[in-house]
Amino acid sequence: MLRATRDGDEATPGPGSxxxxxxxxxxxxxxxxxxxxxxxxxxxxxxxxxxxxxxxxGLLLDGHREQAERLLSQRDFTVRTVFDRVSEHRYTEVADRTDDAVTPRGWGRVYIDLDHRPRWSVQVPHPVADHDTEQLGVRVLRDSPGGVLVIAGAHRKAGSGNSADMAHRRDTVFYAICAELVRRGMPGVQLHGMAASSAPGYDVVASTGAGSAGRADGRSLADALRTHGFHVCRAWVRSCPLEGEENVEGRAADAAHVPFLHVEFAPEVRVDGPPAERAATAVSEITRRWATTPVTT
Known part of the structure; x- marks a missing residue:
């Protein structure tokens, strides 16, 4: 396994990596x-x-891979190490064994940076439903050290009622994982996709959800997005649609006074190509700062 260092950013290989x-x-x-x-x-x-x-x-974040594997195996989850050819970074992948089954459970997937101490998260609660937010999440993870990518395991309308809406339910694996990251003081950015008609005149809606601990980071993100050519509605300045005040992961972060950013992107920003690259670069200006900020464990 890899042991995360207590004080520095770099992770060091342990015996039997x-x-x-x-x-x-x-x-x-x-x-x-x-x-x-x-x-x-x-x-x-x-x-x-x-x-x-x-x-x-949490055990994986602390470098206790064998214990984590045993616990996850009991829940039909697998753990493997992947080397991303594009970023040349290593990640621990946590995946649901039922993903390939006829009736998958849809409990999600996690990627944890193995080369640096995890310090922040990028969250994708509505993959596919919010088209290309999952790929935007990959871009952000690749761009900054010390990240944890949490991806929901199903379409937001896959379950009964809103049971698979990870941004508005606390009884999900997605929420439990994000809450564990918050418990460790790790700031997070949650990526959403809005319809072009949701915020006319804006490419992005930036918010800190229910809290204000991420206000300085939100201002920096909005400035970075503007620098990269996007029109941003800043929810702390004016009333914006889709501010995410009811977002449950944001509420958990607010209760713990941990920075949380809720970001809605218009379709043309998320589409694969230069706009998505510029958006990810802007977000990564914040996550790279988080990567150098110690967290409480």
Whole structure:
């Protein structure tokens, strides 16, 4: 396994470090989410499942891979090390074994930077439904050291009612993992996609959700997005649509006084190509700052 250092950014290999499988992380995520759709592919986890999986992610963050693997295996999750050919970074992948089953549970996937101490997260609660936010998340993870990418495991309309809406339900594996990261003081940015008609005249809506701990980071993000040519509605300055005040991960961060950014991108910003690259670069100006900020563990 890899041991994360207590004081520095670099992670050091421990005895018996697992070999890494070479992948293109963007393609891995694309293959993973290509099966998502409304009306199928989600089963609600119970409290024991949520607690065990989030605890195991915490063990991975602390470098206790063997313990984490045992705990995750009991919940039908796998752990492997991947080497992303594009970024040349190593990540621990936490994946649901039922992803390839006829009836997947849809409990999500996590990628943890193995080469640096994890210090921040990028969250994708509505992959596919918010088209290309999952690929934007990969771009942000690649651009900064010390990241944790948390991707929901199903379309937001896959379950009964809003049971698969990860941004508005606390009884999900996605929320449990994000809450574990917040418990460790790790700031997070959550990526969403809005319709072009949702905020006329704006490319991006930037918000700190229910809290204000991320206000300085929000201002910096909005400035960076503007520098990269985007029109930004700043929710702390004026009333904006889709401010995310009811977002449950944001509320958990607010309760712990941990910075949280809720960002809505118009379709033309998310599409693969230069606009998405510029958007990811802007977000990464914040995550790179987070990467050098110690967190409480």
């Amino acid at each position: 697992p070999s890494a499988q070479r992948v293109d992380l963007a393609r891995e995520v694309e293959d993973y989410t290509s099966r998502f759709g409304p009306g199928h592919g989600y089963r609600q986890p119970d409290r024991a499942d949520r607690r065990a999986i989030s605890e195991a992610v």
